[in-house]
Amino acid sequence: MLVNTSRVLWTHGTEYPPPGSDILRLFFRFKLPDNLPPSMHYAGHLKSASVVYSLETVGCDPAGGQLRRTLSYFPWKKLYSEKKVRKGFWRHGYSGTVRVEISLPDAPALPLFAKIPYIIDVITTTAPLTRGQANAHPAHKAIFPPPPTTSSELTFNLIRRTVLLAKGRYDSGDIEAAWFLGFARRTADLETDLLEKEWVTVDDAPRSGAEERGMWVKWARF
Template sequence: MSPSTHAISLSIPSSVYSSGSQVKGEVLLDFRQLTQDKIQEVHVKLRGFAQTLVTRDRTTLREVQPLIYSNLSVWSHGSEYPAPGSDLLRLPFYFHLPDNLPPSFQYSGFQKSASVLYSVTAVGVRPGTFQMNRRVRTPLVILPMDQLGMQVRRAMPSASFRTVYVEEKMRRGLWGDYGTARIEFSFPDVRVLPLFCDIPYQIKIVTTTAALSAAKAHALPAGKPLFPSPPSAHTDIDFKLCRCVYIRAKRFTAVGESDVAFILGEGTNPSKPHPAVVMEAQEKVWTPLRAPFEKEKAAADERGVWVQKVKFTSKMRITVPPTFATRLIHSEHFLYMRVPFAGIGNDLKLRVPVTINSGIDASMQLDQPGSSVGEGDAPPPPPMLDLPPAYWDVNDRDWSSLDEKD
């Protein structure tokens, strides 16, 4: 959209900003429209706040925590004019962001919501009792500066792995002997998981059948699956990143849990590119069960188990708001994996708490160019951080808290 369409427009580079850095941009004034709108002054305002809302029965409580409140006066009537032959005046501005800001964030659940919102707003002041000021707002994406995450990012390729596991006994029906299934999940042994980088991982699934004689074991049909059978494809595994949000709004508190990223299986978007998954399946192995000092039995009578193993190797990239805590909002993350097996109630589940950091120590310029935003427009969301559409909707009710009367 041409800047001349509106009296006031904002031009801000599309970036993911780091706390402690600068936000630079331009206010574009169209003097032909400026005169028609009777605008006498133009201010630029940087605002940031955390906001929570919790409903109990018929009572709703809302609390706001200010994070940034900065104003700049960039133009007043008679102070500056466009160059001869032009109606357009460009006015540069910049703000310095405070250190230790929480990340841009928005969550909405049943009878509760929480958000951390940042924006730059250009305000055209129109004196008079019944004259509404002109406002043009651009949401910003801000992440905490993270030296630790930068160190982890650099060390990631050479980091050793740590392994967590879960193991359970299971049987196909209500009766019968139990088999065993085990999930081993391995990922870098680091204190935090940084955003925007490839994090390698490995999923190993080992199953052991119920004990049976060698004669019965080798009499089983060659094509018949052994119970419990490991998954035959990575699409059979549900693997996702989840968030738990603790919310406080005055005397009310609430907890919400949500899925924020799907890595494997259910919920993944087939239209989006995903890292390749390498599968390694081993042939089943017969393992005799023999107690110490037990006398050898005839081969057909010897009891044992079939052991089956499969391994999946890939990488994941996290692009969601990192773990953080403010006076009103506390977020935590965990990786959740579910591997289904035949029978009732035989799903094997693994939950791994993780801390996610921004992994950046400076603002990140995005590939797309900065867009000029006119009154009532909303810029396209940057592709590098996953935020809900409401974050970019400048008419959303959460943003209305920034509409001061001044």
Template sequence: MFSRLTSSSALTVYIPPAIYAAGSTIDGEVQIQFRDLQDENIEEVQLRLRGTSKTFINRDRSSMWENIRLARVDSTLWSKGAAYPPAGSDVLRVPFSVPLPEQLPPSFHMHVFAAKGDIRYSLSAVGVRKGLLNLNRRHVVPLAVLPRDELGAQLKAEHATHGWKAFQKEDRIRKGFWGDYSKVHVELSLPSIPVLPLFSDIPFTIRITTTTPPASRSKADASPSDKPLFPPVPLLPNGIQFSLLRKVRLRAKMFTDRSSKDVAVFLGEKKSGQPYGCAGPVETVPPVKEWVEVGSALVQDEKAKEEGKEAGSDAKGSWVQRAVFHSTFRLDCPPTFAVHNIECSHQLVVKVPFPGIGNDLKLEVPVTVTSGIDKPLPRDSQSVSKDGEPAQPPPNLDLPPAYWDASDQDWAGDEKD
């Protein structure tokens, strides 16, 4: 009963729209409407900063909750008889400056079947009323908060050209249950940097190589020219799946829960509710088949190498095909983090589908996603770039509408503290 949230027409919090960095300061003001203040019998106006990490897990007919306090700052802005509006006005404006703690995890929200976890921050103007039965009145402003990330911010500011690091996966596949094996190979190249900062264009290159089973050149040439080679390489960028996978571990006292979800899809089939697409155009190198004799093929077959030592035009070899896709991606999801009851990690996943059961090739690359900011990031849509051209859209941290619900009863958990 006492946790029910009641809004107030007497109080309004104004702060600049921004994504706030841990350790930064939130400057703003609270406007107090004195006529409504008196009507609502408010004795005192407090400013409350709150940050919590909450989990909920249901198992069969049992449920567990776990709440961890991350931030709590209280200050009194006004008390009855202390100050009044200027002459001719009913509005008193009270400025404030609230520091955020230095070490904070990012704003976060996830909800799957029978489990929920969130990290939420808010700034509230609370009109305190006397008596347990007189609920306080408040105006709640949810906050987007990210950890301070000096390394990521430096990488973004330098705009440096870094070297590349490559991650590879290789396998053997065949059309059916019998027959010779073909080779498939995928490589993902990323900038040689230790972290992937948010709100930054990150280049990538995906190379896919397929090698047919070794055969004599005469046998290879005897195949119909209109018959596609196996394995085929993707012709278009959407022929492969490239995504960012989020893995979450929740703990609520003695219960634990694990889940995974694609939080961004850069190439391939889009699923409902996911950010989709690359930050820039996709450059494609058209695949061309190349005959490579055994002994020099990208993926060699030792048995065929011994059998293919004969010289001449009938020497054994393989058709090698390569496809290359190059573009950039931009991340706006909550970064990698771990607190007592929530752990969040990320992987970049490249999946290349090939015909046949179980022939898909998947490359998984663990990555550390960081905030990329060391100070508040304004979300002013009127900003312009240095050359006077329109800037990119203001950054937006990907959080569901439930995070921003100012009427959520959870915000009133400190009703009569």
């Protein structure tokens, strides 16, 4: 990056649009270093180069109070993904299940540079087993699959996907737009709730003489 400068153009309570208008004009200027190269773009066979300058305006609310109050009026939507997991690649037998649910305000758009409320639920379910097998499981040994116990075990990021279509040709690319959890992100204000495992029966009315079957379910919320 050749140059990167920022300037505060407006703060709450300083200026307002004129009567009858919802547009506020803010004038500013700044001086670029004298040794910067001019903007340019070059593209050749398997090579390209460019010098590009841009202006970006970002609305920031350090406290996030007004934004949180606005988002509180929206209902919540829930997205989920569920997968079967095993202890090893070559292991046979029944597999456990991991379900991840994320709840967000059901707003048409969410700003990148502000705190967005969210809830992540991780629900793990063991393979079906008899009540005797469940009771024989050592108390000090974690059930499989175990849910995460700290937010450092989670990775939560926003991916921006770009799709290009031109003359019947297709291409796409992904880029990380924002990181929320993982890779040493600070999570001091993140609440964690870990529930004790719960026994859920598979058959409501087992056959006469048959041993009760069920699954252990554990729940972690962040």
